[in-house]
Every structure is written in C-alpha cells, then in structure tokens.
C-alpha cells in the first residue's frame with residue numbers, strides 16, 4: 001500500500017503542473033479521490049487516492065490501461081457518480097450532481113435517436129430555459145463549426161460514427177460548459193477519421209476556451225492533444241506520472257516525428273511498460 | 287414475450303437489410319425479374335383460384351352443401367345481411383367493443399407499464415400479481431364475467447380490456463427498462479431535470495416497444511371480442527355468426543367469419559401504418 005503511495009507523491013513532485021494553477025483558481029481540483037464498487041465478490045477499489053488539478057483553459061489527457069478507472073474518475077467529476085472518499089471541486093464548488101457548466105462526451109455518441117442533429121444540439125439550451133429559436137440558432141452555429149450543415153435535419157441513425165461523435169461534441173458544447181470531459185470519444189473510430197477528429201477538436205478548442213479533460217488509451221493521441229498527460233496505473237487506478245507536453249501550438253500531425261515528441265513518447269511508454277510488467281507479475285503471483 | 291417483442295422491434299430497424307440480402311445472391315439476378323413477375327401473377331390469382339375451387343367442390347356433390355355452401359351462397363347471405371340493416375349495427379357494436387376495450391386497456395397498460403418500469407417499488411408490488419394473472423387466457427374469464435356483469439356491455443368491455451392490458455403493460459414495462467442508460471446520462475449532463483426525464487427520454491426511448499405491444503394488442507382485442515360476444519349479447523358480428531349457426535345458416539356463418547377477418551385485417555394494417563409514423567425516426 002504505502003509503496004505506490006510514495007511513487008504518486010514522487011511523481012507529483014517531479015513535475016511542475018501547478019505553475020499556472022497557483023496564480024488562478026484551478027478549474028478542477030481532485031483531491032484524494034477513492035472510489036469503491038460493491039461487487040458480488042465484495043468491495044472493489046476502482047480508484048485509489050487520486051489527486052490532480054487542472055488549470056483553467058488547460059487540456060489534460062488521462063491515459064491508462066483498460067479497466068484502470070479512467071471512466072470512473074471522469075464520471076465522478078461529471079457528478080454522475082459519487083466519490084467514496086475525497087473531494088472534487090469544479091470551478092471552486094463541489095460536484096454532487098450533473099451541472100450544466102460541466103459538459104461530457106461519452107465513448108458512444110448517445111445521441112437522442114428521435115431528434116434531428118439540430119434538435120439534439122439544441123436540447124441542452126432548451127433544458128436551460130432558452131427559447132426554441134435561440135436554441136436553434138446556437139445549434140446552427142455549432143453545426144457550421146463541425147461542418148455538418150448538410151445534415152442538420154438528419155436523424156442520428158443516418159450518420160456515420162465519426163459524424164455522430166462530432167454531433168455529440170457539439171451537443172456538449174451547446175451549453176457553453178466551462179469544463180468539457182471527454183471519455184475516449186474517438187475510441188470507436190478508424191485511424192484516419194480519428195486523426196481528422198483530433199484536428200477538429202483542437203480547432204474547436206481554440207474557439208471555445210473550455211478546460212478539457214480527455215481520456216484515451218492512445219498515447220499518441222494524448223501527446224498530440226494535451227498540455228499535460230496523466231498516466232494511470234492498472235486497477236486500482238492511481239496516477240503514476242504527470243508529463244507536461246511543451247510542444248508548440250497549433251499542432252499538426254507533423255509533430256509525430258519531431259525529436260521532442262519522440263522523447264516525450266519514450267518517457268510515457270517506459271512508465272507504461274514498467275507498470276504493465278508490475279501488473280502482470282502481480283496478477284501472476286496472486 | 288420479451289424475446290418476441292425484441293425480435294419484432296429489431297425486425298423493423300434495418301430497412302436496408304432486405305436490399306443487401308437480395309444483393310448477396312448475385313447468381314439469381316438474371317432470372318429474378320421473371321421470377322418476380324411470376325410471383326406477382328400467382329399472388330393475384332391465389333384468392334380467385336381458391337374461391338373457384340371451393341365453388342366447384344361445393345356444387346360437385348362431394349360434400350354436404352348445407353354445411354359447406356359455395357361462395358355464391360355466402361355472398362348472397364352477406365348481401366341479405368347488409369340489406370336487412372343488421373350488418374351496420376353488428377359491425378358498429380363489435381367495433382365499439384374492440385376500440386373502447388383497446389383504448390382503455392392500452393391506456394391502463396401504458397400507464398402501469400411506465401410506473402412499474404420506472405419505480406422498483408411499484409414493480410415489486412404489482413409485477414408478481416400481473417405475472418400470475420397474465421397467463422390465464424381471457425376467455426377463461428367468461429363465466430365469472432357473466433356472474434359479475436350479466437350480459438351488459440360492461441362485461442364485454444372488461445374482457446377486451448383484460449386481454450389488451452397485460453400485453454401492453456408488459457411491453458411498456460420492458461421498453462421503459464430497456465431505455466439506454468447512456469441516453470439518460472447524456473440527458474442529465476445536458477441539464478435535463480430528473481422530473482422531465484420521463485417525457486424527454488424515457489417515453490420516447492420505450493416507444494418502439496410500446497408500439498409493438500399495442501400492435502399485438504390489436505389482434506388480442508379481436509380474440510377477446512369473440513369470447514365476449516359468445517358470452518351472450520344482442521348485436522355484434524360474432525353474435526350474428528352464433529345466431530346463424532343455431533339456424534343452420536352456414537352461408538351467413540361463413541360471411542360473418544369473412545367480415546370479422548376483413549375488419550381485423552384492416553385494423554391491423556391501419557395500425558401498422560400508424561405505428562410507422564409513430565416511431566418517426568426509424
């Protein structure tokens with residue numbers, strides 16, 4: 001127990017994430033978050049004392065192996081799940097329930113099948129009390145932004161997976177959230193579509209200025225997108241290392257072959273490999 | 287029922303599937319045009335051929351013509367039935383029972399299905415009871431309905447409502463429970479208040495299942511109508527069939543059966559067309 005606790009501390013100390021955060025209040029503060037699930041084999045620790053801050057406007061990626069608790073952490077920040085222990089502050093106030101200033105994009109688009117693209121995107125503003133006209137105007141702006149004007153009146157089942165996910169992103173942005181949580185939003189897409197979507201997201205991000213926490217298990221995706229990458233261990237999830245990505249923006253896929261990029265990637269991969277080995281040996285011996 | 291409902295719902299989803307299935311067998315393509323024309327021709331001839339055969343057999347003397355009257359006699363009986371003015375009142379009485387029972391039974395079914403689907407407490411309270419009552423064939427209730435209601439319309443209504451209710455209740459219950467949790471989470475994240483979740487997400491999410499249940503209930507309402515009218519009444523298509531049987535007017539019996547089949551066929555078609563429009567996003 002105490003062994004990895006000190007690694008976490010060490011990792012936290014070795015990076016300098018909070019330079020920006022110190023001057024202003026962080027957009028997200030996760031402190032000592034633990035999450036325990038009741039399963040039929042007893043209690044299972046899914047997330048073990050995770051702490052991190054995300055500065056306002058920062059883009060943070062969380063990477064980690066499948067089942068390590070990435071979605072659980074994100075859902076808890078979103079207010080969809082309650083922490084077992086620890087505290088989460090978003091924009092300074094604790095989250096107990098979903099809040100409209102926190103947007104979420106899930107791994108599946110989860111579009112409302114009975115609503116057209118426009119009405120899907122307009123749903124959030126409508127729920128927050130905007131008139132139908134205002135909500136449609138907001139939706140139309142976002143539809144233009146994601147390049148789906150031709151499909152404004154189409155129903156989700158007629159769109160490709162990539163288009164659906166773009167609509168899901170636009171829908172989450174319609175409420176102008178201060179914080180946008182994204183749970184492997186491109187995980188189900190093919191490599192080419194995924195690259196296009198990453199570029200789209202970076203463009204969008206320049207316009208919306210939201211704080212973004214993005215979960216992925218693709219280390220390339222994490223480095224291309226993020227200001228900072230948090231690497232999580234295999235379950236029970238905790239944060240192994242934070243890696244600051246000081247690559248210039250705007251970024252393009254060209255950075256994939258730059259030496260600084262490769263050095264970063266090597267760092268990350270080493271941490272991941274060591275963790276993979278540890279998890280493997282542990283599961284072998286137990 | 288659960289599996290059946292699902293199969294029907296899924297059957298309706300991929301309209302493209304039929305096209306691809308055809309394209310999977312390129313070997314048949316060159317002749318498929320001719321085959322299709324042949325099929326259409328045979329289809330058009332099917333009923334006339336059957337009627338002619340029936341006429342011939344009836345009149346050939348192989349069978350007893352009183353018990354097995356030819357189509358011409360049946361048609362004459364139906365015409366007579368219409369001319370007497372009874373036809374209108376019989377159809378009106380039957381349609382009234384079916385539609386009133388269907389509407390009331392489905393309204394109750396949808397309402398309670400939403401309640402048991404949404405609230406586990408209500409489900410624990412009512413589902414065991416419903417599951418016990420549901421398998422009893424509605425026709426078995428005829429004797430007790432006669433004891434309770436006599437020959438009144440209320441008894442007829444009760445039987446049809448009873449038959450319709452359980453099917454609609456179960457499909458609504460299942461539909462509500464099967465609503466994608468992901469949609470609910472997405473809606474929550476977009477600021478949908480929990481108390482609006484029913485109208486915004488759950489009803490629409492369950493709608494395809496509810497529609498399947500309602501469509502099944504259309505034919506069930508006709509089954510139970512038969513039981514209801516056999517239990518004793520003063521007008522109705524099935525009642526007329528029974529009276530004709532007692533008078534050995536076999537032509538009238540068969541005409542009544544044909545009328546009943548036609549009405550229930552039209553009702554089913556109408557409902558199918560309506561259902562198509564209800565689940566508009568498919």
Ligand SMILES: Nc1ncnc2c1ncn2[C@@H]1O[C@H](COP(=O)(O)OP(=O)(O)OP(=O)(O)O)[C@@H](O)[C@H]1O
Nearest residue numbers: 037038039046065066067068069070071072073235
């Ligand atoms: N509702 C739940 N009840 C019980 N266990 C759960 C529940 N949700 C998640 N878990 C468990 O918690 C652990 C973390 O799950 P989580 O979905 O957060 O993983 P993840 O990192 O997002 O994985 P992936 O990359 O596959 O999406 C898993 O072992 C999972 O089985």
Ligand SMILES: [Mg+2]
Nearest residue numbers: 070071072183
């Ligand atoms: Mg996940």
